[in-house]
Amino acid sequence: MKIRIKHILRCYQSGMSIRSISSSLQISRNTVKRYIHIYEDMGIELERLLKMDEHHLHELFGTETDNESTGSAEYKYLQEHIPEYIKRLKSRGTTRRSLYEEYLRNRPQGYSYCSFCLYLRREREVKVPVGRIDHIAGDQMYVDFAGDKLYISDRNTGDKVPVEVFAAILPCSQITYYEAVPSQKKEYLIQACENAFHYFGGVPNAIVPDNLKSAVTKPGGIEPVINDDFAAFADHYGCVVFPARVRKPKDKALVENAVRLLYREVYSKMTGLKFNDLEALNIEIMKHTDALNSRKMYNRSYSRKERFIEVEKDRLHTLPTTRFISKSRKTATVMRNSYVSLNNHYYSVPKEYIGDTVELLYDGDTVEIYHKFRHITTHRRDDTPFTYSEKPSHKLPGVLHEYRIRMDDVYCKARKIDPIVEEYIKLVAVAKKYPAQAVRSADGILSLVERFGHDRMVLACQIAMESCMFGFNELESILVNREDEKYHVQMEGQAPELTPKHRNLRGKDYFNSKNVDKNDK
Structure with missing residues (x-):
């Protein structure tokens, strides 16, 4: 490297220290010190030395002009x-x-x-040339995770638990957002991006992450494959995901600088502080983030926040009325009993899908089941292990479900006979308690209609209800013993014809007339 002695002499004459000259000219302090000592020992005026050319100066100061240049x-x-x-x-x-x-x-x-x-x-x-990027207001949001982690203390054990720190920046105004999250998993990346949107008060045209797995399923130079859930999140907010190129950090250099600012403006000011949960940690991070955004930028007359309000805030898209509900996905096979399993809980599926592969799309409230992109059914989310959630419309071949359907059919048949019969069978179902026994008794009761007729069946049911006798055996006993006919005599005051009329039967009048003839003789 060619040493410019004139520059050293001018700086020294202006009052700069040896350290300052060394730093500004990028020359070692010993070299600067040696030239200054030679200059002081010469006793030659500075104006005279400055009029000389570089070659004579190097000869005078006892140095070669430059091995490289010669x-x-x-x-x-x-x-x-x-x-x-x-x-x-x-x-x-x-x-x-x-x-x-x-x-x-x-x-x-x-x-x-x-x-x-x-x-x-x-x-x-x-x-290697370096390009200049013109950042358009409201166009992109760069996101990244810091390399160094922060820590929170576990309340129970006191152990240090590492947490990731998310960074987002709008490059036009350089307003920055930081948040601590448990990990770099997909759901936490989505949550952090969503919180950044709400912090900025709007949505940019594109999110620019690097090629981390929670954002990009398959990196590619032209069209990388975006994670389905992250793409659904972007669709919900009306923006797109535009990943940076692989191993091209300069595509989002400003967020890399935002991470350096994070270390300097947040990490360094939180040294020695202890936090027991993420909420307390994020409150402290937000305090330093607001201070950074409100402070005037270096060599600028405005702060990041002022610049954002002036040129970028109005260019962001309006936030949707509802937040994005992150849904997880799972592929499952419908079992032979027509259920699918999620976290050891079972959800019913129509019988025609037994053996097929279905996709479960679920969040904290609902479980949606799809077959070849067609919606099949939706269940309320239930994490109770080893229990079943079913829908009656699926008509599954389960024992309890089958009895329930059978009882509905029995009630319908009894209603057609007479409402009294329906009422009696409902009371029998309550009395029997066990569904299987209730169905069996109800089927037997309905079969009595064919044996004893409609009218006697209705009357027998009424008698059984008044006597609090609920069951097939009780009702059959009433009919066999003709208790219904005795009840009818009491109610009507006349004896019914217990023996049917027939031309071969002589009847009581025949025997009464024979007795009269004997007495006359």
Whole structure:
């Protein structure tokens, strides 16, 4: 590197310290100190030295003009081969160490490894251009997680529990949002992005994450595959997910800088503080976040918050009236009993789907079941283990469900006979308690209609209810013993014809007339 002695002398004459000169000109302090000592010992006026050219100055100060510029053989060789070395560094498996070993084989008296790497880095920094990005107000929100974690204390054990810290930034105004979450899982990423929207008071056109698994299922250079739930979240808020390119951190450089600000403005000011839960930790984080956004930016006349209100807030889309409800997915096979399992609880499915694969879409309140993208049924979420949730409309072949349907049919048949019969069978069902026995008794009672007729059946049911006799045996006993006919005599005051009329039967009048004839004789 060419030492500019005139710059050193001017800085020294202006009153700058050796340390300041070294820092501003990027020259070692010992070199600056040596030139200043030579200048003081010469006794030559500064104006005279400044009129000399660089070559005479270097001769006067006892230094070579610059080995590199005068054509050092080592330097020329390295300069000729550096473009090739930089190109080969892009190949997989090629390292700076392997290139340096190759260089030493050709130039045993060459530069040290440190100098070799320094020249490589200088060449790459000079030759690789850096683009400028114009950030449009309300267009994108960059998101990322900090590399270093924070900790909360477990209330029961006192152990330190690590938590992730989420960072989001709107690049146009550079307003920033931080939040601590339990992990980088999908549900916590969605929750943090949603809270960021509500903090900013609106929704940008796109969310720009890196290619973490909770956001991107399959990274790709052109069209990466977005996680279904994260894509559903973006649809709910009317935006899209636009991941940064793989291994291209400069695509969202501002959020990388926001993470550095997080370490400086939040982490450093929370040293020594202890938090027992995420809520308390996030309250403290939010306090420092608001302070950062309200403080004026470096070399700017405005703060992040002022810039956001001025140019970006009105460009954001309006928040929807409801928050996004994150739903989880599970693929399951319908079992032979026509149920699917979720967290050891069983939900009914129509019988025609037995053996098919279905998809369960569930949240804290509901479980939706789909078959080939067609909605089948919805259940209320129930996490009680080893219990069943069923719908009567599915008509499953379960014992209790079958009895329930059978009893409905029995009541319908009894109602057609007479409401008294229906009422009696309902009382029998209550008395029997066990559903299977109630169904069996009800079927037997209905069969009595064919044996004894409609009228006697109705009357017998009425007698049984008045006598509090509930059951098939009790009702059959009434009919067999003709208790219904005796009841009828008491109610009507006349004897019924117990024997049917027939032309072959002589009757009581025949025997009474024979007795009269004998008495006359």
